[in-house]
Amino acid sequence: MRLNSVCVYCASSSKIDKAFFEAARELGRLLAENDLQCVCGAGRKGLMGALADSVLETGGTVKGIIPRFMYEEGWYHPNLSDLILTDSMHERKALMAEHSDAVIAMPGGCGTLEELLEIITWKQLGLYFNPIVILNIDGYYNPLIEMLKQAVDKTFMRPEHADMWMVAQTPQEAIEMLYTSVQFSENPRKFAAI
Numbered sequence: 001m002r003l004n005s006v007c008v009y010c011a012s013s014s015k016i017d018k019a020f021f022e023a024a025r026e027l028g029r030l031l032a033e034n035d036l037q038c039v040c041g042a043g044r045k046g047l048m049g050a051l052a053d054s055v056l057e058t059g060g061t062v063k064g065i066i067p068r069f070m071y072e073e074g075w076y077h078p079n080l081s082d083l084i085l086t087d088s089m090h091e092r093k094a095l096m097a098e099h100s101d102a103v104i105a106m107p108g109g110c111g112t113l114e115e116l117l118e119i120i121t122w123k124q125l126g127l128y129f130n131p132i133v134i135l136n137i138d139g140y141y142n143p144l145i146e147m148l149k150q151a152v153d154k155t156f157m158r159p160e161h162a163d164m165w166m167v168a169q170t171p172q173e174a175i176e177m178l179y180t181s182v183q184f185s186e187n188p189r190k191f192a193a194i
Contacts, residue, residue, distance in 0.1 A: 003178055005037040005063070007100035009115040010047035011108035012075075020107055023137045024050040027104065027171035032060025034175060037081075039100045041092070042066035044077040047106055052077050065095050093118060102131040102178045104168075107140040116144075123164045124157075131181035132165040133174045141167070 008031075010024060024047040031038050038055045040048055042064025052062045061081035068085050070076065076083065086092045093115060097103075105116040122128040134141050145167060151157045166181060168174035 003036060003101040005039050005100050005102075006031060006178065007039040007096045007103045008051055008106060009103065009108060009112045009119075010040070010051060010106035011112055012041075012043045012046040012048050013109065014045045014049075016046070016107075017138070019138050020047060020140075021050050023135070023171055024106060025054040027051060027106070027135070027174065028054025028060070029058045030171055030175045031055055032058035036060070036175075038062045039096055040064055041096070041111075042070075042076045042080060042083060044075065047108070049077060051106075052080060056081070063099060065092050065099070067092050097122065097128055100130065102133070102181075104133045104135055104174050104178075105141075106135045107137055113144070120164055124161055126187070131178050133177045133181075134165055134167045135171065135174045136167050136169055 008027065011020070028038065028051045032055045038051065038060060040051060040062060043049060043066070052064070055062050056079060063082040063084070064077055064080040065084045065086060066076050067089055068087060071085055084095060086095060097119060103119050105112060116134065119128055119132055123132060134145070136142065136145070148157075148162070152159055152162050166177045168177050
């Protein structure tokens with residue numbers, strides 16, 4: 001599979017543990033070194049800012065997609081390679097998916113969790129076919145991974161649905177998983193209903 005761009009979901013909080021910032025900087029470096037454009041939410045703070053800075057410092061490109069109201073608040077990173085303004089959060093998420101060949105979800109709050117679950121849902125419905133990697137730094141996503149397992153165990157999801165995402169422990173592993181992802185299904189809708 002040829003990959004050109006990777007959408008990264010991640011936090012805008014600047015008050016989180018330094019281990020998360022180190023992982024964001026490492027992921028940014030790896031994206032640039034692997035000639036993968038970073039697609040992100042265009043924020044200038046938190047993991048989004050650290051990720052974008054690292055990609056740019058390593059010679060890579062960053063496409064940021066941000067709603068107009070956030071832009072007007074000055075929340076955007078000023079040095080991105082490309083900046084796209086949208087009219088809504090919904091349009092932002094759709095464009096982030098449209099402009100990416102894969103998704104990596106770093107730790108984050110409600111917005112990141114919502115983006116991750118939405119892209120998994122889109123994959124289940126056959127609206128997104130690309131690799132999805134959950135980057136589980138410091139075990140952050142353990143409760144969510146357990147919740148997804150429980151959804152399968154209690155038949156809210158099919159066992160096949162657990163193949164829609166992969167879980168990485170390090171940025172290097174996340175990059176490697178992008179290239180080893182198994183094609184979920186040529187006709188995922190036949191598995192969508194239980």
